[in-house]
Amino acid sequence: MAAFKNEKNGTWYVQFRYTDWKGERQQKLKRGFATKREAQEWERAFLTEKKADVTMPFKTFAELYEKDVRPKLKENTWLTKEHIIKTKILPYFDQKRLCDITAKDVITWQNEIRKETNSSGKNLSQGYLKTIHNQLSALFNHAIRIYGLKLNPAATVGNMGKEERKEMDFWTVEEYTKFSNEMMDKPVSYYAFQMLYWCGIREGELLALTAGDFDFKNKTVTINKSYQRLHGEDVITPPKTAKSNRTIKMPNFLCEEMQEYITMFYSAGENDRIFPISKSYLHHEMTRGSEAAGVKRIRIHDLRHSHVSLLIDQGYQAVAIADRVGHESIDITYRYAHLYPSKQNEMVNTLDEIWKGEK
Structure with missing residues (x-):
């Protein structure tokens, strides 16, 4: 050259x-x-x-993968993938040719990753091990689709780790009321938690809300964006999924409260965030309020679980709840199945009656 x-x-x-x-x-x-x-x-x-053929070094392929995939993803999603690629995958495979990586190489890599520990000195969780392996497999699948690789050695070996379903916790109305009473000394905290609990919105959706998202005449709030803090800057992105774009009906009391809250921001524009706070602020307030109220400390996201659990308790079906919180109905049915009343006795009684009728 x-x-x-x-x-x-x-x-x-x-x-x-x-x-x-x-x-x-x-x-x-x-x-x-x-x-x-x-x-x-x-x-x-x-x-x-x-x-761009399969004889290229894996490091070069990883650079092409970024160019191909990054424009399609939300920035925070890419940053998660990038961290795994740079810290868990490239150190082991960067100089190998893409086509030379075998199933045995992947097994050796898995065994090394299993030895790694987190900042607390503990082994990586089963869920994180599964996520790391899935990213390696996604790289090979991309190479098969776009660059002519014949085989995915990560798929041949099979995953390491397993999916960990995080324990779901929630507050009853009584518990939340005790908590919210403790929040009334800070209006921004009180109204933020009111939106989270009574609308079931996500944390990022809350922090992206503007005055223009509210239609007080029709008592609705429109969810069409999410807030992230990336590279030290406030970033507004599309919501988590297409299903997350939705318009939520608010109860009368919440409508009145949010009108009152927004009038406090007399100079706020239609597109200014009405909750100009951070996620860490909410987490700190969650701890402060739960300790003061004497209720168990739950995660911010568990307020969303609390909203869904409350609606299930009131007899609403999965499809209606899914539309409100921006989920697929199958997800509601699967994740909250333990909260729905069992229909097993009713089912077998019906089957008995059908059989008796035939006899």
């Missing part, structure tokens, strides 16, 4: 020909490199990307 020096300013450049994705010959010129080596390395990387 040839590199050339620009005698006028002392920098280096490369100029070469390559075949593009249409099979046509193209010429490439790239200037401004400080050293000859940098110029040559850039040319080598460029040609490897254009060639």
Whole structure:
């Protein structure tokens, strides 16, 4: 690979020909490199990307994976994937050729990952092990779909770890009332928790709310965005899923309270966040309020579980609840099945009657 020096300013450049994705010959010129080596390395990387076959180093493939996948994902989703790739996958596979990674290599990698510990010195959780393996498998699947890899060695080996369903906890209305009474000394906290408990919205959805999202005439709030703190900046993204875009009816008392709250922000615009606080602030307030009220400390997300549990207790069916909280009805049925009254006795009695009728 040839590199050339620009005698006028002392920098280096490369100029070469390559075949593009249409099979046509193209010429490439790239200037401004400080050293000859940098110029040559850039040319080598460029040609490897254009060639993009399964003989490329795994590290190069990971870079292509980012270019292919990142534009389709929410930034916080990509950052999670990126952390796993950089800290759990590339250190083991970066210099191997993509096509040379075998099932045995994956088994060896799994055994090494199982030895790792977290910041507390404990073994990685079963759920996290499963997530790490799924990311490696996703990389190979992408290589199969796009770059012609023949086999996914991670799928051949099978997963490590297992899905861990987090314990679901919730507050009864009585418990929440005790808690909310303790929050009344800080209006922003009180009204934030009122929205979380009585509407069942997610934490990020709450923090993205603006005055323009409320229609007090029709007593609704529209959920169409989510708040994230990324790279030290406030970022507003689309909500978690397409199903999460929804309009929620608010009870009368909550409508009145939110009107009262929004009038406190006399200078707030239609698109300004009405809860200009952080997730860590809410977590701190959750601890403060639960201790003061003498109720068990639950997670912020458990307020969403509390809302769903309350609606189930009131006899509402999964489809109606799912529409309200932005879930699929099958998810409600599966995750909250233990809260629904059993129909087993009713079912067998019906079957008995059918059989008697036939006899």
